[in-house]
Amino acid sequence: MKIAIVCYPTFGGSGVVATELGIALADRGHEVHFVTYKQPVRLGLLGNKIYFHEVHVPEYPLFKYQPYELALSSKLVDTVKLHNIDLLHVHYAIPHAYAGYMAKKMLEEEGIYVPMITTLHGTDITLVGNHPFYKPAVTFSINQSDVVTSVSENLKQRTMEFFDIKKEIEVVPNFIDKSNYSLTFTDCQRSLMAKDDEKIITHISNFRKVKRIPDVIEIFDRIQKEIPAKLVMVGEGPEKENAERLCEEKGLVDKVIFLGNSNEIDRILCFSDLFLLPSESESFGLAALEAMINKVPVISSNAGGIPEVNEHGITGFLSDIGDVADMAHNALRILKDEDTLEQFKQNAVASAERFDIKKVLPLYEALYEKAYKAR
Numbered sequence: 001m002k003i004a005i006v007c008y009p010t011f012g013g014s015g016v017v018a019t020e021l022g023i024a025l026a027d028r029g030h031e032v033h034f035v036t037y038k039q040p041v042r043l044g045l046l047g048n049k050i051y052f053h054e055v056h057v058p059e060y061p062l063f064k065y066q067p068y069e070l071a072l073s074s075k076l077v078d079t080v081k082l083h084n085i086d087l088l089h090v091h092y093a094i095p096h097a098y099a100g101y102m103a104k105k106m107l108e109e110e111g112i113y114v115p116m117i118t119t120l121h122g123t124d125i126t127l128v129g130n131h132p133f134y135k136p137a138v139t140f141s142i143n144q145s146d147v148v149t150s151v152s153e154n155l156k157q158r159t160m161e162f163f164d165i166k167k168e169i170e171v172v173p174n175f176i177d178k179s180n181y182s183l184t185f186t187d188c189q190r191s192l193m194a195k196d197d198e199k200i201i202t203h204i205s206n207f208r209k210v211k212r213i214p215d216v217i218e219i220f221d222r223i224q225k226e227i228p229a230k231l232v233m234v235g236e237g238p239e240k241e242n243a244e245r246l247c248e249e250k251g252l253v254d255k256v257i258f259l260g261n262s263n264e265i266d267r268i269l270c271f272s273d274l275f276l277l278p279s280e281s282e283s284f285g286l287a288a289l290e291a292m293i294n295k296v297p298v299i300s301s302n303a304g305g306i307p308e309v310n311e312h313g314i315t316g317f318l319s320d321i322g323d324v325a326d327m328a329h330n331a332l333r334i335l336k337d338e339d340t341l342e343q344f345k346q347n348a349v350a351s352a353e354r355f356d357i358k359k360v361l362p363l364y365e366a367l368y369e370k371a372y373k374a375r
């Protein structure tokens with residue numbers, strides 16, 4: 001099939017999932033066209049069967065806000081016509097499903113029917129889309145999609161609660177391509193980060209409020225009071241400065257390393273002993289899954305879809321949101337004993353196999369077929 005994928009090209013989970021999906025679809029022989037404002041960060045070299053079409057929004061001084069949806073829907077119309085696209089797969093409802101719907105309607109005027117799959121990722125439903133300001137547009141574009149998928153059962157339930165949804169929502173979980181992860185690095189640079197006797201705790205996110213960064217630091221503070229440890233913080237975002245300040249106040253500057261954004265998180269996870277994800281809200285928790293495939297147990301909150309990924313007492317532990325004492329206690333249960341740590345590491349990687357791309361990709365392909373046949 002010829003598939004146009006619309007996504008955010010940044011470090012956010014939805015963009016990562018959309019990019020990895022496109023790459024995997026191309027490997028399976030589909031032709032994939034990414035349509036977005038910048039080449040997605042994980043896309044790397046464009047290769048056989050993968051194309052990127054940049055949405056350019058001309059700056060016009062008359063407009064206070066430049067109309068991205070308009071530019072995107074026009075670009076979609078052009079791309080569909082020029083490359084004979086069979087279907088649109090839009091990731092993140094706002095504004096992609098809305099722009100996709102407009103493109104569909106414009107194409108229909110010319111006798112071209114292209115089905116649209118919308119994948120809901122979380123914040124488009126739980127934080128942004130739920131705002132009364134966006135709600136009618138989000139409800140409309142979900143209901144107008146030919147197929148709607150959500151990345152977890154929890155997100156499906158929340159979407160049904162928050163919006164007046166008339167469409168069936170199919171749960172297609174996020175996935176991981178094990179073949180992309182080299183689990184044995186010959187150059188795993190643990191010694192650059194920590195001394196031999198120190199445990200390495202890692203957190204990866206976009207440092208937004210919803211990630212509860214102060215909890216990450218508080219949990220680590222409690223851990224390092226009991227055992228030698230370092231904290232590696234990966235990512236960029238609005239809460240990063242506060243986090244650095246908090247580390248200074250707590251006297252942790254020498255023990256916390258801020259690495260910024262990284263395209264090679266497996267090179268960081270390869271030396272990590274534990275991953276922290278105490279989020280306020282999380283539709284899935286792709287970062288936890290990426291940790292698990294790299295043999296890193298997870299200490300997390302029980303928010304949203306995280307319990308569908310992190311198995312309590314098996315791949316790590318779940319605690320109530322904000323219960324940093326319990327999270328620190330659980331972290332120490334894993335870290336204090338080498339045999340326990342090794343068992344959790346093995347469990348983490350085994351459990352991550354549930355989300356292997358080989359199992360998940362056919363689910364998307366079946367939905368594409370269904371939507372294409374019904375057009």
Ligand code: GMT
Nearest residue numbers: 012013014121122123282283284285286
């Ligand atoms: O979590 C973020 O801050 C980024 C956000 C996004 O929209 O890219 O991630 C959401 O989608 C990911 C991929 O499906 C999920 O793994 C994340 O759990 C979800 N984030 C939230 O629900 C807060």
